[in-house]
Amino acid sequence: MPDVSLTDDQFERLSQLRGKLASETQAGPYASVNLSDTIEYLLDLSETTDGETLLNSAPTPDGPDSNTPDAVASGVDPAPEQSETDTSGGADMFNLLETHVDKWRESDGQERYEVDLPDGGVKTARTRDDVKAVLFQSYR
Incomplete structure (x- = not known):
């Protein structure tokens, strides 16, 4: 570092x-x-x-x-992940935020982001990396 x-x-x-x-x-x-x-x-x-x-x-x-x-x-x-591209079909793994843009948003609450879950619930996230983790776990 x-x-x-x-x-x-x-x-x-x-x-x-x-x-x-x-x-x-x-x-x-x-x-x-x-x-x-x-x-x-x-x-x-x-x-x-x-x-x-x-x-x-x-x-x-x-x-x-x-x-x-x-x-x-x-x-x-x-956003270094935006410059990474993979032509083998795995590019969507690097672009989780863009792929699922309709499933997460900025929040007005204490946590910075909210992610809509498949079961209809909402999970809060502190960073964009946390949003990516929730999206990966819920929508892979």
């Missing part, structure tokens, strides 16, 4: 966000949120439903300090 260098102020902001995320979990005192979870949260937050990043439409930061946690997080391709 590549290293990311942060200033002391950036690290403090990231630590504060980490603490906020840990306090908002439903697991109570047994939950832990590490820095990689916090960065994953920022990456998920930067994605929109059509796979574009919010930073494509956001103004660029003024000044030399464009190395904020949001900017660092945006430097990573948010």
